[in-house]
Amino acid sequence: MIILNVKGLSNFADYFVICSGTSDRQVRALTSSIQENLKKSGIVPRGVEGENLGKWVLMDYDDLIVHIFYEPVRAFYDLERLWSDAPQMEIGEDVTKVTSLNRGM
Numbered sequence: 001m002i003i004l005n006v007k008g009l010s011n012f013a014d015y016f017v018i019c020s021g022t023s024d025r026q027v028r029a030l031t032s033s034i035q036e037n038l039k040k041s042g043i044v045p046r047g048v049e050g051e052n053l054g055k056w057v058l059m060d061y062d063d064l065i066v067h068i069f070y071e072p073v074r075a076f077y078d079l080e081r082l083w084s085d086a087p088q089m090e091i092g093e094d095v096t097k098v099t100s101l102n103r104g105m
Helices: 024-040 071-077
Strands: 002-005 015-021 047-049 056-061 064-070 088-090
Touching: 015 024, 015 071, 024 056, 024 064, 056 071, 064 071
Parallel strands: 015 064
Antiparallel strands: 002 015, 002 088, 047 056, 056 064
Protein backbone atom coordinates (compact mmCIF):
# COMPACT_ATOMS: atom_id res chain seq x y z
CA MET A 1 0.00 0.00 0.00
CA ILE A 2 1.14 3.51 -0.70
CA ILE A 3 -0.12 6.92 0.37
CA LEU A 4 0.34 9.89 -1.97
CA ASN A 5 0.11 13.47 -0.75
CA VAL A 6 -1.59 15.24 -3.66
CA LYS A 7 -2.54 18.43 -1.75
CA GLY A 8 -0.58 20.80 -3.97
CA LEU A 9 -1.26 18.84 -7.15
CA SER A 10 -5.00 18.23 -6.99
CA ASN A 11 -8.02 20.39 -6.30
CA PHE A 12 -10.28 17.45 -5.41
CA ALA A 13 -8.29 15.52 -2.78
CA ASP A 14 -5.42 15.80 -0.34
CA TYR A 15 -4.39 12.15 -0.22
CA PHE A 16 -4.64 9.01 -2.31
CA VAL A 17 -4.34 5.59 -0.75
CA ILE A 18 -3.42 2.98 -3.35
CA CYS A 19 -3.51 -0.74 -2.64
CA SER A 20 -4.21 -3.93 -4.55
CA GLY A 21 -5.49 -7.45 -4.31
CA THR A 22 -4.56 -10.60 -6.16
CA SER A 23 -8.13 -11.33 -7.32
CA ASP A 24 -11.40 -9.52 -7.87
CA ARG A 25 -12.76 -11.30 -4.79
CA GLN A 26 -9.89 -9.96 -2.68
CA VAL A 27 -10.43 -6.44 -4.05
CA ARG A 28 -14.10 -6.61 -3.02
CA ALA A 29 -13.13 -7.96 0.42
CA LEU A 30 -10.63 -5.12 0.93
CA THR A 31 -13.31 -2.62 -0.10
CA SER A 32 -15.79 -4.09 2.34
CA SER A 33 -13.26 -4.18 5.17
CA ILE A 34 -12.25 -0.54 4.68
CA GLN A 35 -15.87 0.59 4.57
CA GLU A 36 -16.81 -1.39 7.68
CA ASN A 37 -13.84 -0.17 9.73
CA LEU A 38 -14.29 3.49 8.79
CA LYS A 39 -18.04 3.29 9.38
CA LYS A 40 -17.33 2.23 12.99
CA SER A 41 -15.71 5.66 13.41
CA GLY A 42 -18.68 7.37 11.75
CA ILE A 43 -16.87 7.87 8.44
CA VAL A 44 -18.85 6.96 5.33
CA PRO A 45 -17.81 7.44 1.71
CA ARG A 46 -19.38 10.10 -0.48
CA GLY A 47 -19.33 7.49 -3.22
CA VAL A 48 -17.91 4.14 -4.26
CA GLU A 49 -17.28 3.19 -7.89
CA GLY A 50 -16.30 -0.16 -9.42
CA GLU A 51 -17.15 -2.36 -6.45
CA ASN A 52 -19.16 -4.90 -8.46
CA LEU A 53 -16.39 -5.69 -10.95
CA GLY A 54 -13.54 -5.77 -8.43
CA LYS A 55 -10.93 -4.53 -10.90
CA TRP A 56 -10.52 -0.92 -9.72
CA VAL A 57 -12.56 0.38 -6.82
CA LEU A 58 -12.52 4.09 -6.08
CA MET A 59 -13.79 5.17 -2.66
CA ASP A 60 -14.34 8.91 -2.18
CA TYR A 61 -13.90 10.12 1.39
CA ASP A 62 -13.77 13.85 0.53
CA ASP A 63 -10.08 14.78 0.94
CA LEU A 64 -9.04 11.10 0.87
CA ILE A 65 -9.49 8.92 -2.20
CA VAL A 66 -8.90 5.18 -1.77
CA HIS A 67 -7.97 3.22 -4.90
CA ILE A 68 -8.14 -0.57 -4.61
CA PHE A 69 -6.87 -2.36 -7.68
CA TYR A 70 -6.68 -5.88 -9.00
CA GLU A 71 -2.87 -6.12 -9.37
CA PRO A 72 -2.62 -6.27 -13.20
CA VAL A 73 -4.96 -3.27 -13.49
CA ARG A 74 -2.85 -1.34 -10.97
CA ALA A 75 0.27 -2.02 -13.03
CA PHE A 76 -1.50 -0.90 -16.22
CA TYR A 77 -2.75 2.45 -14.85
CA ASP A 78 0.36 3.06 -12.70
CA LEU A 79 -1.06 5.95 -10.65
CA GLU A 80 2.22 6.18 -8.74
CA ARG A 81 3.93 7.22 -11.98
CA LEU A 82 1.13 9.57 -13.02
CA TRP A 83 1.35 11.33 -9.65
CA SER A 84 5.14 10.98 -9.32
CA ASP A 85 5.49 14.60 -8.14
CA ALA A 86 3.49 13.76 -5.02
CA PRO A 87 5.31 12.86 -1.79
CA GLN A 88 4.87 9.13 -1.15
CA MET A 89 4.74 6.96 1.94
CA GLU A 90 4.91 3.20 1.56
CA ILE A 91 3.04 1.06 4.09
CA GLY A 92 4.22 -2.52 4.64
CA GLU A 93 1.88 -5.46 4.18
CA ASP A 94 2.15 -6.33 7.86
CA VAL A 95 0.80 -2.93 8.99
CA THR A 96 -2.85 -3.05 10.08
CA LYS A 97 -3.25 0.54 11.27
CA VAL A 98 -1.57 3.83 10.29
CA THR A 99 -1.56 6.25 13.22
CA SER A 100 0.63 8.99 11.74
CA LEU A 101 2.21 10.07 8.49
CA ASN A 102 5.90 10.54 7.81
CA ARG A 103 7.31 14.05 7.85
CA GLY A 104 6.50 15.89 4.64
CA MET A 105 3.33 13.96 4.08
